[in-house]
Amino acid sequence: MSQASEPGPAGPTAAVPAPSRATRIRQIRLVGLVVVLAVLVAAVIPIVVAVGPPTRDELLEQAGLKGRQYLRIGVKDDQPGIAQQFSNNVWKGFDIEIAYMIAGYLGIDRSRVRFLPIESEDRARRQAREGDGFVTVDLVIASYSITRQREEEEGAVFSAPYLATEQSVVTLKSVEGRDQVSSLEDLAGQRVCTLTTSTSSQRLREAGATPIGRNKISECIQLLYDGQVYAVTTDAAILAGFVTGDQPNDDGQRFTVGLRNAKPLRHWDIGSSAQEMWGVNTGSNLALRDLVDLALYASAKDEKNTAWEDAYDANLRWQQRYNLPQSVAEQQQPEPRKVEVRQWPWERIALPVPAHPGSSPNRVTRAGRVGWRGRGRRSSGC
Template structure:
């Protein structure tokens, strides 16, 4: 009789232990599937792809911290998804590897000056856009370059392999002297020294460089709007649930003025004349 009672008690304890384990495992899997963290410094992490070398947008600082508009937007979105700032793992994501990084699952989101276009939409889903940028020129503050055709006979810089400078030379200023450097920081240094007369890429990227303390007051944006670049947050193809949540977070960021604050904080010193916050799903061609 005593043996029977002991066996029944052991069996009941085993059932309770298995039930608790199953419940705990179910909760963790649910967080993973929905992309929502536990918040308040819990154990879950979210990996977000950014650039490490674009001041004002995505920059890894010497102390290991991260700054920039893309970082601020991604941090806000992550919080709305349930992740505290210390639960974000920032992953350097080069432009050429963005689609593969999402497909492999290396990152959950990508906020890295990622322009939405039809070709990319075949491979990934996008939330946003969260910023409308334009191809522009950065010149010295006292430069007489006010329009793209003024580049004829001038030295125009962009990074090796970029289509932006090549498009200007082919379509607008065929007599421009194209200089291709390894990175935009080299182009900016060349502009400062007088080795080049203008630098071209997205105005947001140019504004980020111009806003650095060491360059304040030296440069200006020409404000030419040579193209429309709709920045979106990249998400793995087919993950519509996450895309919907990110879109809601972006709408909230605009509504509570945090979006404009991020623009002012990161681009303000360059006197960047940003477009108003774009409406979700409104892609400007």
């Protein structure tokens, strides 16, 4: 065998360079940083969970709504445009739509909302009629003005306001041209009907009028039709529906008032400077109050959430032309109360405004809505 065919000796193996001292230090630091971060996460998460604000699910648990099959809501049943009960247990009005909006946020479908008629004097105690008796409702959404007396003396616990209106007066339209009502003082010496527990009663006494109290505003309107009182006073948003319902020209949106001997009414702007801010009474269930405020916050701040505007347009905005010069209600939702809820960063990205279960996935933005004129303040007649 020739020398050329013999295998030669194996060549030297290439040496793997040892990591430099600087590289080893960087690796050690990286491992140390990962360990420190892991320790911090393990330490911080229990602290956040223990002392941080509750999550929405925790609020639902605290409010006793987990697994609830229905939600009882006390509402008025005789206020056209606000809350009115029709045949076959059909309910319509601004308060009704606000109730559905809040129920949707709570995860309660419309079909599981039970509306129960509630009288004015029972709103603080949340006692509504059901059959032959009374039950305690979860929420009261019944044109209920927020006042310190109702909070401090009567025990009502209010959400943030959801509508701003003001006190006004209606008379029979035939009074126009003979007498002008530009202030409550113009009613001095007159019998004026209002709700028994209304904030209007004291103002009438101070103006020299004789307040006649009734449990239902429709009863006051009937007294006006019958000539037993000179005027009716309460919140403009409540009175507007009766004025609109008695218009001679039916444009397809006329309300059914259903009272005897109905006559055309005139709505008077009395220059009231005090705002009537309507709120939801949740009673002592503070977790439920926070959830209601979260729903109102989502409605006010989420540009894709038009539930409040839809309710206003369908029930209040179109009435304005029948009620001039009195403003029906401000077209802007009052500023909501911000409630802190615990959300992880990835939740905030996925759910930028507090999650709104029950919202329609096909909502259009406010800017894209036909006829939406922005959220500017309507003249209040102040």
